[in-house]
Amino acid sequence: MISGRTLAQGANCESKMSEDFFKAASSCYLSKEDYDLLGLSDGKNILLKNEFGKTVFSPRVDDGLRRGIVFIPMGPWANILIGPDTGGCGTPQFKGVEIDLEATNSPIQDIRELFGSIKRAEA
Amino acid sequence: MIVEDAICSFCGCLCDDINVEVEENKVKRVRHACRLGSSKIMGHERIRRPMVRKDGELKEVSYQQAYEQAAKILLAASKPLLYGWASTVCEAQKKGILLAEEVGGVLDSTATVCHGPSVIGIEEKGLPGATLGQVKNRADTIVFWGCNPAEAHPRHSLRYSSNACGRFTPEGRSAKKIIVVDVRETRTSKNADKLVIIQPGTDYEVISALRMLVAGKGDMVPEEVGGVAKSELASLSEMLLAAKFGAVFFGLGITHSRGRYKNIDNALSLVTDLNSHTKFVIMPMRGHYNVGGIGQALAWSSGYPMSVDFTRQAPYFNPGETAACDLLAKADTDAALIIAADPASNFPRTIVEELAKIPIIQIDPYENPTTLLADVVIPSAIAGVEAEGTAYRMDGLALRMRKLVNSSYPSDEEILDGILESVRSLRCSRSLQGGLKDDN
Numbered sequence: 165m166i167s168g169r170t171l172a173q174g175a176n177c178e179s180k181m182s183e184d185f186f187k188a189a190s191s192c193y194l195s196k197e198d199y200d201l202l203g204l205s206d207g208k209n210i211l212l213k214n215e216f217g218k219t220v221f222s223p224r225v226d227d228g229l230r231r232g233i234v235f236i237p238m239g240p241w242a243n244i245l246i247g248p249d250t251g252g253c254g255t256p257q258f259k260g261v262e263i264d265l266e267a268t269n270s271p272i273q274d275i276r277e278l279f280g281s282i283k284r285a286e287a
Numbered sequence: 288m289i290v291e292d293a294i295c296s297f298c299g300c301l302c303d304d305i306n307v308e309v310e311e312n313k314v315k316r317v318r319h320a321c322r323l324g325s326s327k328i329m330g331h332e333r334i335r336r337p338m339v340r341k342d343g344e345l346k347e348v349s350y351q352q353a354y355e356q357a358a359k360i361l362l363a364a365s366k367p368l369l370y371g372w373a374s375t376v377c378e379a380q381k382k383g384i385l386l387a388e389e390v391g392g393v394l395d396s397t398a399t400v401c402h403g404p405s406v407i408g409i410e411e412k413g414l415p416g417a418t419l420g421q422v423k424n425r426a427d428t429i430v431f432w433g434c435n436p437a438e439a440h441p442r443h444s445l446r447y448s449s450n451a452c453g454r455f456t457p458e459g460r461s462a463k464k465i466i467v468v469d470v471r472e473t474r475t476s477k478n479a480d481k482l483v484i485i486q487p488g489t490d491y492e493v494i495s496a497l498r499m500l501v502a503g504k505g506d507m508v509p510e511e512v513g514g515v516a517k518s519e520l521a522s523l524s525e526m527l528l529a530a531k532f533g534a535v536f537f538g539l540g541i542t543h544s545r546g547r548y549k550n551i552d553n554a555l556s557l558v559t560d561l562n563s564h565t566k567f568v569i570m571p572m573r574g575h576y577n578v579g580g581i582g583q584a585l586a587w588s589s590g591y592p593m594s595v596d597f598t599r600q601a602p603y604f605n606p607g608e609t610a611a612c613d614l615l616a617k618a619d620t621d622a623a624l625i626i627a628a629d630p631a632s633n634f635p636r637t638i639v640e641e642l643a644k645i646p647i648i649q650i651d652p653y654e655n656p657t658t659l660l661a662d663v664v665i666p667s668a669i670a671g672v673e674a675e676g677t678a679y680r681m682d683g684l685a686l687r688m689r690k691l692v693n694s695s696y697p698s699d700e701e702i703l704d705g706i707l708e709s710v711r712s713l714r715c716s717r718s719l720q721g722g723l724k725d726d727n
Binding site: 177238244248251 | 471487488540544574610629631633635638640
């Protein structure tokens, strides 16, 4: 999995609580072959998971991707799958992350649901 | 009224040809900007009033009350983290560095989750750089490695690189060779003469193979490197050597992948090697419009470009230890002031969970996931739109951002001044009380 900037994500990165940002950043792009192989054509969502976490995305075909690589716009959905290790240089590895994926009927969490589950300490 | 030649405050291109139509102190239309810049200048729904969290809910307070609460949090902490700074102007950054020194904290910028590895690589090797103007006027060969300016810096190609017409490049795109190296096809690669698709995480190996080929030691290169055939790499090496003036632009594709700063170190070495044969320059594609500025401001004040620890007697820099993600992952910070950034969205989730355990002060024009975790929220004017100041373009050129419209919100600099004053006055009253106790 690689994560990065897209035009739609960037144009809404200062309106993160908006529906437009939700649509832009909770999508997962994959090759047509992987899309078909996972049986995603009938409106299913896609569940991505690894040792760091799991979350549901809306699948989209990107013809520029090769089999075995998925692209997710940078943001809180993608970052559920990123580990904390910085390799001694301060920067987590946001790209080249191994993940498992499967089709699912589960819904995508919206941004408030995504953060509602985080336990906050009272100051 | 039309404000001509305004500077866009979205990305590191700092496009300075934007026309902004203002009516009754509101931005009505933005011309020449890309979708990213236009969205930034037009603006979004704002945070209306300062807020402090009480009984789990954010409650509106006055700015003075918010400053005082922020000061209390910073003074109660033994190692506060002051994070963000990339989407504000240098004048605010300078004030933030002063605040970090006064409260004894660590100041880190969003570079640490972005081009931080580039900054480290450049410290190791030096940067054979140029201005974007030089690239526009002279470059005949342009390499985009692990970057996709068509989506992240949409006007870069037209203003400065592949499609720009300059003094010695009057024919523009048709007389240039454009090379894209990436793990996928992108909108940028559609405009390339040569696209080299590599396997994810093999940038270091591919750069090493190119260095061997450039040095005339191709016989030592295996038949395939990073999923790319040797013949393909040899043809790429020939294209690089044929350049009269080459420019390499690189992005997070190589800083965020396996190898991180070593990838940059190797890319800088490749460009140094190429300079034994022809003229080549290299530049990181900086994302936020003034992420370069916080690097400059920190460097001229502390000697270090990011992740600076002011809790010791002298500034201390050791990314991997003093960077925001490392501090949070190791629970080595006990409060956070977040300005012009949204780490709740942009840090790995496990690190966001650590951030939520400490008190957070947020300074930002907009609500975002960090707001949901914050204890003090202070809305600010939008730097570069509602407040003037200095910003550094991706090539290190300092430009003056004008104020396009007036705002009732205080600027980042004014807010930091307010917090600084509250810190000083709280500290003064505490020391007076301590003195009175001693007298008794």
